[in-house]
Structure formats: C-alpha cells, structure tokens
Amino acid sequence: MKTILVTGGAGFIGSAFCHYIYNKYPDYRILVLDALTYAGNAKNLPVDICNDFDNERFEFWYGNILNAGLVDALVEQSDFVVHFAAESHVTRSIFDNKLFFETDVLGTQTIANSVGRNTNKVKKFVHISTSEVYGTAVSSKMDEDHPLNPMSPYAAAKAGADRLVYSYWATYGTPAVIIRPFNNYGIRQHLEKVIPRFVTSVLLGEKLHVHGDGLSARDFVHTDDTCRAIDLVLHAEDEKVLGEVFNVGSGVDRNILSLAEDITGLMCKEEECYVKVGDRPGQVMRHTCDASKIREVLGWEPKVSWLDGLQSVVDWYTKNEEWWRDMMWMREIPIITASGKKELH
Ligand code: NAD
DSSP: OEEEEEETTTSHHHHHHHHHHHHHOTTEEEEEEEOOOTTOOGGGSOHHHHTOTTOTTEEEEEOOTTOHHHHHHHHTTOSEEEEOOSOOOHHHHHHOOHHHIIIIIIIHHHHHHHHHHTTTTOOEEEEEOOGGGGOSOSSSSBOTTSOOOOOSHHHHHHHHHHHHHHHHHHHHOOOEEEEEEOEEEOTTOOTTSHHHHHHHHHHTTOOEEEETTSOOEEEEEEHHHHHHHHHHHHTSOHHHHTTOEEEEOOSOEEEHHHHHHHHHHHHOOSSOOEEEEOOOTTOOOBOOBOOHHHHHHHOOOOOSOHHHHHHHHHHHHHHOHHHHGGGGGGSSOEEEOTTSOEEEO
C-alpha cells in the first residue's frame, strides 16, 4: 500500500483530489493534514470514510502545516506529498496579507524541509502553485517561461513558495514538481470565489455583482481535469518531471461578463441579471494557459467541456444549500481602495 499525504485536503481542490485518489487507487492510503481554516470544511471529505475509524485507507489530521513536528510525523510515512494547503483568496490578501506569507511561504518551507529530511521514503513532492504567479498576460498564451509578475499579496506569496520549492530541487535535490493550475471550478468551492458566488446569487434571486467593466478574463479548468493532471505527474517517470513546472489550464480565456452571461443563461429567467461594481485592486487583466508542455510530456488534455462542467456546478449548489448557507456572510469582503473608499468585493 502506498501512502499519500495531502495538505489542505479539506479545501476545494484538495478534497476533490482526495475523492479522486480514494476512488481510483484502492491500494492507496490517504493522510490529510488540514487546519480547517474558514476555507476548510471537514464535510468536503467523504464523511462516511472520515467517520469510519477502522478505515485503514484514510486518516484526517487536524493541524497546521507550520507545525514541523506534526508535518515530520506524517511526511515520514508518505511515499507522495501533494501540497495544496494555502490561504487562497486574492481579495482577502488585500486587507490582511501576513497570514498569506506565513502559510503560503513558511508553510511550504516547513513541508519542503520535512520532505528533504525524508527522501529515503518520499518519492515525489508535488507543490500546487498557481497561474496567479504570472500576473497579467504579456503574451497571447502563457507558457511556463512567462515572466512572474505577481499582482497581489496572494500571488506574491505563492510566487515565493513556487520558487522556494524550485530552489530546494536545485540545491538539495528534493524530488519536487511544481504545478501551476489556472482558475479551477467545480463542486465544493467556497462562496467567496466568483462562480459559486454567481450561482448562489441567482439561486437567491439577487443580481450578480460584476467587478469593473467585467472584461478581466481567466482560464477556467475543471477540478476533475486538475486532479488527472496531478495524478499523471505523480506517476510519471522522475526524469520527465522532477524540477519541472507544469501549467494546467484549458487554453481558453473567458471574461467575467461572459461568465455571468453563461451562468444566467443556464439559470436566470430575467432580462438583466447582473450589475457592475468597482474593480478589484491588483486585478489581473487576462490569463490564458499554454498547456502544451504537460500535453507533450504527459499526454494531459482537459476533458470536461465548459458548459457541462458549469451545469454540474449549478446542479450541485442547487441541491446542496445546507453546505453553503452558513458561509453566506463570507461571500463579499470589505476592502479599502486606494482612494480610501470602503467597497465590498
Ligand atoms: P481552499 O482555500 O479551498 O483550501 C485551502 C485549504 O488549506 C483549506 O482546507 C484550509 O483549511 C487549508 N489550510 C489553510 N491554511 C492551512 C495551514 N496553515 N495548515 C493546514 N491547512 C491549512 O483552496 P483551493 O482553492 O482548494 O486551492 C488549493 C491550492 O491550489 C492552493 O495552494 C491554491 O493556491 C492553489 N490554486 C487554486 C486555484 C483555484 O482556482 N482555486 C487555482 C490555482 C491554484
């Protein structure tokens, strides 16, 4: 039996990855380390599995990735480490960024140090970075050599972690791989993120709030496709992936206005379903993934079509109101703009 440590496994992508691995690999044991911050939710994990203490394939550890002793105790049992845990919301990083640097940079350092102490056991350390490290696109599509121009404290912290992991591979030979997913969408995503916010707004009969002119654009990739990409990286020959960076995205950018139109097209019967509000500081104007490297090296391609993926998200939030009702108050975050104005974003 192989053991895989998943940090941040109670979050959005981490939990999707736990479901994916649990269902696909009956001979894998999953250890989740998660501090259950406001973004983590134990209900994201398969509850029947979590509550089954005799289940040898799954253990949940409530704890912080900054706790080196606890991290060591888990890493030393693990063949693979997949590191998702992070503070992940751009807007929150605008008003309170210290935690982002502590968790995202120093937390990653704690994990990387522990992997370095346990290379006799750990075969691969997959660090989940983000396309946000690139900042606004300076080329039509962004490959892994695109300059790193992080535009928000979140993106800067993630860029620090991304290059920290690379430096550990270069300096210590840590068996690390860096994945830069573009914007993920799927089920169980926190209401602070744009797609769940839009979907639940329509369910509640509210108008959608579109920031600025709505023309800032992102590349959306479904969590199922991201999980498959991580799986391929985990099981690839070392020579193909160690020390490498892989983008994971669809290659299509969609602006927020078109996103609002697609969601209201699926859900909203009224004429005008959205209103425009002030733009977010540190806004990235466009992200479009060039995923040719992971396609060529590992044969990965996105499989979930946009409208099918979006429909499944709409269906899930429609059926799972008890999951999201309690986080309604966190849908919008107050920030103070450069002009001193308080705005909800
Ligand atoms: P999320 O905010 O939904 O989940 C983060 C998880 O990490 C939560 O369960 C939280 O409790 C946990 N956590 C936070 N601080 C911790 C700490 N100090 N110790 C232990 N656990 C802690 O995030 P997500 O959207 O699932 O993103 C997962 C990873 O993927 C992050 O590293 C993020 O930067 C990256 N990423 C996300 C996206 C996206 O679109 N969501 C895109 C690209 C990259």
